[in-house]
Amino acid sequence: MTLLQLINQRVQAALAAAGAPDAPAVIQPASKPEFGDYQANGVMGAAKALKTNPRELAQKVVAALDLQGIADKVEIAGPGFINIHLAPEYLARRSEIALKNAKLGITPVEPQHVMVEYSSPNLAKEMHVGHLRSSIIGDALARVMEFLGHDVVRANHVGDWGTQFGMLTAYLVETSQDGKADIELSDLESFYRNAKVRFDESEEFADRARDYVVRLQGGDEEVLKLWAQFVDISLKHCEAVYQKLNVGLKREHVRGESSYNDDLPVIVEELRAAGLLSESEGAEVVFLEEFRTQDDEPMGVIIRKKDGGFLYTTTDLGAVRYRHKVLNLDRVIYVVDARQSQHFAQMFSICRKAGFAPESMLLEHIGFGVMMGDDGKPFKTRSGGTVKLIELLDEAEERAYALVSEKNPDLPEAEKREIAAAVGIGAVKYADLSKNRMSDYIFNWDTMLAFEGNTAPYLQYAYTRVQSVFRKAENVDANAPIVITEPAEKQLAAALSQFEDTLLSVADGCYPHYLSNYLYQIATLFSRFYEACPILKSEGEVRASRLQLAALTGKTLRTGLDLLGIKVLETM
Ligand code: ARG
Numbered sequence: 001m002t003l004l005q006l007i008n009q010r011v012q013a014a015l016a017a018a019g020a021p022d023a024p025a026v027i028q029p030a031s032k033p034e035f036g037d038y039q040a041n042g043v044m045g046a047a048k049a050l051k052t053n054p055r056e057l058a059q060k061v062v063a064a065l066d067l068q069g070i071a072d073k074v075e076i077a078g079p080g081f082i083n084i085h086l087a088p089e090y091l092a093r094r095s096e097i098a099l100k101n102a103k104l105g106i107t108p109v110e111p112q113h114v115m116v117e118y119s120s121p122n123l124a125k126e127m128h129v130g131h132l133r134s135s136i137i138g139d140a141l142a143r144v145m146e147f148l149g150h151d152v153v154r155a156n157h158v159g160d161w162g163t164q165f166g167m168l169t170a171y172l173v174e175t176s177q178d179g180k181a182d183i184e185l186s187d188l189e190s191f192y193r194n195a196k197v198r199f200d201e202s203e204e205f206a207d208r209a210r211d212y213v214v215r216l217q218g219g220d221e222e223v224l225k226l227w228a229q230f231v232d233i234s235l236k237h238c239e240a241v242y243q244k245l246n247v248g249l250k251r252e253h254v255r256g257e258s259s260y261n262d263d264l265p266v267i268v269e270e271l272r273a274a275g276l277l278s279e280s281e282g283a284e285v286v287f288l289e290e291f292r293t294q295d296d297e298p299m300g301v302i303i304r305k306k307d308g309g310f311l312y313t314t315t316d317l318g319a320v321r322y323r324h325k326v327l328n329l330d331r332v333i334y335v336v337d338a339r340q341s342q343h344f345a346q347m348f349s350i351c352r353k354a355g356f357a358p359e360s361m362l363l364e365h366i367g368f369g370v371m372m373g374d375d376g377k378p379f380k381t382r383s384g385g386t387v388k389l390i391e392l393l394d395e396a397e398e399r400a401y402a403l404v405s406e407k408n409p410d411l412p413e414a415e416k417r418e419i420a421a422a423v424g425i426g427a428v429k430y431a432d433l434s435k436n437r438m439s440d441y442i443f444n445w446d447t448m449l450a451f452e453g454n455t456a457p458y459l460q461y462a463y464t465r466v467q468s469v470f471r472k473a474e475n476v477d478a479n480a481p482i483v484i485t486e487p488a489e490k491q492l493a494a495a496l497s498q499f500e501d502t503l504l505s506v507a508d509g510c511y512p513h514y515l516s517n518y519l520y521q522i523a524t525l526f527s528r529f530y531e532a533c534p535i536l537k538s539e540g541e542v543r544a545s546r547l548q549l550a551a552l553t554g555k556t557l558r559t560g561l562d563l564l565g566i567k568v569l570e571t572m
Helices: 003-017 043-050 054-064 088-100 129-148 163-174 185-201 203-217 221-245 257-273 312-325 338-354 389-407 413-433 456-472 487-496 499-509 513-532 540-563
Strands: 027-029 038-040 071-077 081-086 113-117 151-155 277-280 283-292 298-304 331-335 362-366
Touching: 003 027, 003 038, 003 054, 003 499, 043 054, 043 081, 054 071, 054 081, 081 088, 088 487, 088 540, 113 129, 129 151, 129 221, 129 331, 129 362, 129 389, 129 413, 129 499, 129 540, 163 185, 163 203, 163 221, 185 203, 185 221, 203 221, 221 389, 221 413, 257 277, 257 283, 257 298, 257 312, 257 338, 277 298, 283 338, 298 312, 298 338, 312 338, 338 362, 389 413, 413 456, 413 513, 456 513, 456 540, 487 513, 487 540, 499 513, 499 540, 513 540
Parallel strands: 113 151, 113 331, 331 362
Antiparallel strands: 027 038, 038 081, 071 081, 277 283, 283 298
8 A cells, every 4th residue: 555545544544433434534745844744634624514623523533543653643733634743663664665676665556458649640741849748748657557557558649641641642643753662751851841832832733632542541552552651751750759759659559540441431320320420511520519619509520521531530539449349448548739628528528429438438638738939939940940859859969968078078978978868858858747737838958958956967967876875885785774863864765655656646647747746856855865864974774774765765766767758877
């Protein structure tokens, strides 16, 4: 059981004994050290419901509270808060267990079959900064859930089936390049640009492009061959980006829009059979009562256009159906820009009505805000163009390289490069993952690369500090008992004991910043401990115990950063 669960259970039992069995205990880590380690805030609510005096109820709860061996002091504060001070011996035992266990002592969860769908770029163009957030947030969530013991399926729902492929094909045929054997990504980029120009300037070209889409979707071999080539080149590029980003998406996780092509007519039939489909101006539409237009009419979601074409939503319905029928998932998480929230809300609603997903299969749109430039507008190049993701990442490494070279000019070149990659990419990822995903944020190189504050370099540096203790220490006893006497030791150990609760809260609401903030807290508490409690200069049991606390700190930082997809280094 996690620490929070344990305390909650005990306080809950005491509330029941005091006559308030239904009141929630409301346990939180204490907001200030003088309030102990945890506070139970549920008594006031319970007293209100029972129409009794909160302080008296608190006294009864405390009298019934069994925290023997766990807490050494329990006090009532203010109108009826209960402050719980954990016993140092108890924290020491928990820390020892965490240190010996490969997973830091976490209890495996009841495994759920969870899909994390993320990144999902539209192919035929290079990935741009707009793909950053989904890729890194999704990857962190997948890692955390996997670590907790869930059965995680990663999915990259790439856009590989739209108009862009018709355009490309039409352009290649028009310029007699459709036989070209070795198309490269740079070709694809310029083809795409040229094709777009042609598409916009010529009605006739646009018709041909649309016709190619129809042929593609109808299974025309020639068009399919070209398409497969475009897709392959684009995916190779995505894979290079994922590799650089340390994002765990591989080819086997790709299941693009195209793979649901054959299901689309079936979706239409099933929606019709369920009585959900209406005709509106030649298109087939599902009207949703719970979504209203500006004129307060039920909103229509187009499933099949007048010309027979299917839409983004239709494909998503096909994907949900597949994820239930074939994969039998318990939970599907869509890590997609918050601007698509209406799409997902409507799509989920249709799924429930049509029975594509049973109520037991959770469908969650995990949205996120916009990454902005210093000017407070969506991040763009100086000339207002979209920034290619690979270029942004290269710049991150270059900037980190310059910093490292300045701080440590004598390091061998290869080592500087390695540090630059870990710090540069780590900084970009952490700047994102340390903020509530729903808020917009300003992308700023100087803040994210700073060695002070809540940044990746600060945490990576904190980790190297821990490691340097072990490089200097001779004779480390990996089995030494932990003995906690100093406040700085206790605060560090108490925070280290919250790792599992932190991960559970990340997985629950899909908020990676809980983990980032937790790691920052650990690094800060370690730094205080390091200043207040000499490690190598102390002796005997004290030294051995402090080394153990340092070891657990290192292990927690490394594991936590790894779950965020951020690399650590032994030296910097
Ligand atoms: N390819 C889409 C885009 O670039 C994102 C796909 C999100 N996933 C989904 N199942 N709709 O906007």
